[in-house]
Amino acid sequence: MLSFDQVPPLAAPLRFFVTAPLFIALAGLLAVIDGPAILASRWTPAALAATHLLTVGFMLQVMLGALIQVLPVVAGAALARPLLVARIVHPAINLGALALAGGFLWSAPGWLHAAGTLLALALLVFVGAAGSALFRVPSTSPSVRGLKLSLAGLAVVGGSGLFMLLALAGGWSVPLLALADLHAAWGLAGWAGVLLAAVAYVVVPMFQLTPGYAARPAWRFPLFLFAVLLAWSVALAFDADWPAQLGRLLLAAGGAAFAVQTLRLQAQRRRARPDTTFRYWQFGLYGTLLALAMLAAGALFPALADDPRWTPAFGLVLLLGAFVPLIVGMLAKIVPFLLWLDLQNQGLVGKALPPMNKLLPEAPMQRQFQVFVAAAGLALVAVFLPDWLSRPAGLLLIAAALWLAVNLLQAAWRHGRQLQQAPA
Amino acid sequence: MDIPAERTVDARYLEPPQPFVDTMEMLATLQPGEEMLLLLFREPHPLYRVLQQNGHRWRTELHDDGTFAVRITC
Numbered sequence: 001m002l003s004f005d006q007v008p009p010l011a012a013p014l015r016f017f018v019t020a021p022l023f024i025a026l027a028g029l030l031a032v033i034d035g036p037a038i039l040a041s042r043w044t045p046a047a048l049a050a051t052h053l054l055t056v057g058f059m060l061q062v063m064l065g066a067l068i069q070v071l072p073v074v075a076g077a078a079l080a081r082p083l084l085v086a087r088i089v090h091p092a093i094n095l096g097a098l099a100l101a102g103g104f105l106w107s108a109p110g111w112l113h114a115a116g117t118l119l120a121l122a123l124l125v126f127v128g129a130a131g132s133a134l135f136r137v138p139s140t141s142p143s144v145r146g147l148k149l150s151l152a153g154l155a156v157v158g159g160s161g162l163f164m165l166l167a168l169a170g171g172w173s174v175p176l177l178a179l180a181d182l183h184a185a186w187g188l189a190g191w192a193g194v195l196l197a198a199v200a201y202v203v204v205p206m207f208q209l210t211p212g213y214a215a216r217p218a219w220r221f222p223l224f225l226f227a228v229l230l231a232w233s234v235a236l237a238f239d240a241d242w243p244a245q246l247g248r249l250l251l252a253a254g255g256a257a258f259a260v261q262t263l264r265l266q267a268q269r270r271r272a273r274p275d276t277t278f279r280y281w282q283f284g285l286y287g288t289l290l291a292l293a294m295l296a297a298g299a300l301f302p303a304l305a306d307d308p309r310w311t312p313a314f315g316l317v318l319l320l321g322a323f324v325p326l327i328v329g330m331l332a333k334i335v336p337f338l339l340w341l342d343l344q345n346q347g348l349v350g351k352a353l354p355p356m357n358k359l360l361p362e363a364p365m366q367r368q369f370q371v372f373v374a375a376a377g378l379a380l381v382a383v384f385l386p387d388w389l390s391r392p393a394g395l396l397l398i399a400a401a402l403w404l405a406v407n408l409l410q411a412a413w414r415h416g417r418q419l420q421q422a423p424a
Numbered sequence: 425m426d427i428p429a430e431r432t433v434d435a436r437y438l439e440p441p442q443p444f445v446d447t448m449e450m451l452a453t454l455q456p457g458e459e460m461l462l463l464l465f466r467e468p469h470p471l472y473r474v475l476q477q478n479g480h481r482w483r484t485e486l487h488d489d490g491t492f493a494v495r496i497t498c
Contacts, residue, residue: 007470076469141467141486205465205490209437212465212490270437337440344441 008068008082010342015090016065017335018408023057023097024324024401028375030105031394036386038394042311048104054319055187056119057097062327063195064089064126066334067147074202075144077133085129092122100165109169116165123158127151142218146198149222153190153229157183178236181244189251190229192323194222197258199330207333208278210265217261224254241302248299252292259288276365280329283373287321313383320376320397328372328404335408336360339415346419354418360411368407372400427461427495434463436491444471447496451480454498462494 027050031038034046041047068086072078079085096118103111131151139145160183167174201213228250235243263285266278274282294314297304304310336359343354375396382389433450435443447462454460462468467484471494475482481497 073470074466076467076472140484141492143467201490202466205436206440209439212436215486215488215490218490 007072007341007345008079010338012082012086013065013069013338014335014412015086016061016068016093017331018405018412019090019094020058020061020065021401021405021408023053023061025398025405026057026101027053028394028397028401030101031379031397032391034390036390039309039312039383039386039390041308042315045105045107047312047315049101051315051319052100052104053097054324055192056093056100059192059323059327061093061097062331063192064093064122066199066330067126067130067195069334069338070199071130071133071147074199075134075137075147077130077137077144079129079133081129085125088125089122092118092125096122103165103169112165112169116162116169119158120162123154127155127158141201142213142215142222143198143201145219146194146201146222149226150191150195150198153186153194153226156229157187157191160186178244182233182236185232185247185251186229188318188323189225189255193255194225196323196326197221200262203330203333204262204265204281207337208266208281209270211268213261213265217257221254221258225251228254245299245302248295252296252299256289256292259285259292275362276332276369277329279366279369280325280332283369284322284325284329287317287325287376291318291322309383313380316376316379316383320379325372325376331404331408332360332365335411339411343415343418354414359414360407364403364407364410368400368403371396371403375400427459431459432461432463436463436465443468444474447471448474451496451498456498458498460496460498462496464492464494465490467492468494 030046030050030053037044038046038050042051065086068079068082096115099111099118100115102108103115134144134148134151137144139148160179164174164176164179164183166172167176197218201218204210205212228247232243232247235247262281266281266285269278271278291314294310294317298310298314336356339359340354340356375393378389378393378396382393431450431454433443433446435446438446443462443464447460447468450460462471472482475496482494484492484494486492
């Protein structure tokens with residue numbers, strides 16, 4: 001009998017997964033409304049708003065929800081009160097991400113202050129709860145070490161983000177450009193990248209039936225990213241360009257090694273048919289390699305960034321080509337697994353339980369994947385033909401995001417119907 | 425001491441919850457003090473909880489190829 005008494009209630013993580021795709025749709029909506037302006041530069045209000053709709057509204061939201069669930073399974077570290085944490089963090093992060101986008105879009109200090117307050121609340125509660133659970137357990141696997149480091153990375157990206165918000169809202173004189181680069185590096189490499197790797201070490205072999213990640217590189221990779229980021233941050237004080245360039249090169253090399261290793265493991269998988277998760281991961285891993293090649297090229301040839309299309313193209317490849325598809329690929333397995341596990345724990349064992357792939361069927365997810373790939377591809381081409389393609393790309397992105405939300409909601413609905421039909 | 429193959433659950437390419445089910449089934453066939461071996465590509469924390477509740481002892485080693493070898497004493 002399966003008795004996972006440490007498993008948090010389903011309602012704790014699920015709410016994050018259902019609302020997160022709406023923020024991808026909002027980013028698409030901004031592209032439809034603002035058109036070419038959103039791709040003109042990294043610093044336009046619309047570009048800043050869209051970037052944070054994707055990174056805070058979607059990525060951070062899914063990752064926090066997933067961590068509530070993942071910590072007991074991957075690290076043996078259960079949050080003390082998962083439902084309470086979810087009830088505070090979920091509204092705070094949703095409203096905070098909306099206020100942040102609004103604050104950038106309308107250059108409104110009031111909105112930025114509101115965003116800062118809400119996101120600070122969400123992160124303080126989450127890092128406090130997750131940290132007190134996680135730092136009590138020993139680092140017995142590369143995943144546990146990675147989770148601990150990623151939580152520290154989250155504190156840094158949150159802290160630096162809040163500092164910049166205060167500086168923006170208060171008109172302080174700080175080196176915003178250099179700080180923004182560092183903030184992005186900590187957010188994407190120190191938090192999201194390390195977390196993704198720590199979770200991948202467990203879920204890639206588990207769900208895709210691949211060999212395991214070799215132990216030594218797995219122990220070292222999160223530590224390597226962290227060491228590079230720390231050195232880069234310290235070097236910022238010395239006002240030289242080369243530490244940031246070297247930092248980018250090292251992050252690109254480390255990330256590429258992880259992506260290549262994962263592709264090699266996937267090539268040895270024992271699951272005959274490629275499912276949606278596999279396709280999303282293949283797409284995301286090749287996108288990661290392209291983004292990291294661009295990162296390295298930009299570090300070696302800084303003149304590339306003189307072309308105003310370079311940075312928006314890099315950002316699109318990194319977010320829509322790498323992080324977002326890798327995260328959606330995980331969602332496509334984690335959501336049906338959680339729903340199924342909940343049916344088990346509700347005592348429906350042995351009572352004609354639907355298989356996991358009946359809760360979230362393959363066919364609509366495969367088609368949703370195709371729409372997402374078209375949206376990401378069109379968004380990248382739109383950097384070069386903004387007048388023609390930025391709005392169609394936005395529309396496709398909205399379609400892909402809403403379809404994902406509908407698929408996840410239908411899975412939750414099938415789970416609910418199964419519970420109702422079950423004899424008491 | 426090596427554990428014979430018939431007391432090994434090699435769950436490295438099995439989907440959840442099969443590794444858990446197979447391990448509990450094998451444990452049910454063992455006498456107190458006897459050992460079994462579980463091979464996985466992850467640390468089975470949920471299983472640890474159940475082992476602890478049922479009074480079993482275990483020791484885990486991570487090998488270079490990413491295999492976690494869990495020796496469980498019934």
